[in-house]
Amino acid sequence: MSRRRDAGLAVAAAVPLAFAIAVLDSPVRPTAIAVGVVGTLLLEAVLQLDRDRVRTVWERRRVQATTLVAGALLVLLGVFLLGQQVLVAVFGGLVTYLCLLAVVCLRERASTR
Structure with missing residues (x-):
């Protein structure tokens, strides 16, 4: 599976979240964004420990x-239990993941030159 498909799946998840944030007029708080960013970075760091197996699965x-x-x-359950900031946190995490993909792709492109 390519990084392009990974990005497509992330966008497919992010678009409805952005729509829900806009429609519900969810307040965008730095704390919620930080939770999403840090959560994504921690998850990616853990997944890198066994990168080949993770990719295979x-x-x-x-x-x-x-x-x-x-x-x-889980997002729906989170919104029900914790409020609309869950939408913002997850959206922040998806944007962070897309940025990570972009950095990896740019780094690979630069190393092949």
């Missing part, structure tokens, strides 16, 4: 679909 379409559905359900 992630490349299964069933895993990708299950992750998107479970993620959406």
Whole structure:
């Protein structure tokens, strides 16, 4: 699976979140954004510990679909239990992930020159 597809899945998750944030007029607080950023960076750091195995599992379409559905359900549950800041935190995390993908792609492109 390519980084392009990873980015596409992240965008597919981020667009409805951005829409929900706008429609619900959710307050965008720095704390919620920081939670999303730090959470994404920590998760990516942990996943790097066994990168090959993670990639092998992630490349299964069933895993990708299950992750998107479970993620959406967890966000809904989080909003119900904790409030709209969950939307902002998750959106911040997805934007951070997209930025990480961009940095990795740019770094690879620069190293092949």
